[in-house]
Amino acid sequence: MTNFEPLKEKVWKAAQKSNKEKFDYYCNKLMQKARDDWWRLGWNVYPKNVDDVLKLIDNLAKEAHKSWIKAMKCGDAPAEDVSPGEGFALCAKLIREAIKNK
Numbered sequence: 150m151t152n153f154e155p156l157k158e159k160v161w162k163a164a165q166k167s168n169k170e171k172f173d174y175y176c177n178k179l180m181q182k183a184r185d186d187w188w189r190l191g192w193n194v195y196p197k198n199v200d201d202v203l204k205l206i207d208n209l210a211k212e213a214h215k216s217w218i219k220a221m222k223c224g225d226a227p228a229e230d231v232s233p234g235e236g237f238a239l240c241a242k243l244i245r246e247a248i249k250n251k
Contacts, residue, residue: 151186153179199248203241210237 156179163171196202214234220226 151182151189153182156182199244203244206237206241206244210234210241213237 156175159175160172160179163169163175194205196205211234213236214232217226217233221228
């Protein structure tokens with residue numbers, strides 16, 4: 150199991166001391182750890198039918214969009230006119246159309 154606590158503690162200590170350099174450094178380390186351990190999510194995915202798969206893809210689209218909006222507001226993502234969540238939404242649309250037209 151991944152333990153994020155040590156890095157979270159270092160982020161908190163840097164914030165308390167107003168040490169922006171260390172804060173940014175440990176935030177980046179924490180985000181990298183989260184990216185490195187994303188594969189663990191797969192153990193919690195148990196689709197029982199195609200509707201579950203479509204619901205998962207729809208949720209990915211919504212969460213990607215919300216995360217992107219949040220990142221844009223703080224200057225961590227470009228302000229594009231197309232949401233990166235639309236890629237997931239298009240996947241779901243393609244699957245729905247394939248089912249409908251089979």
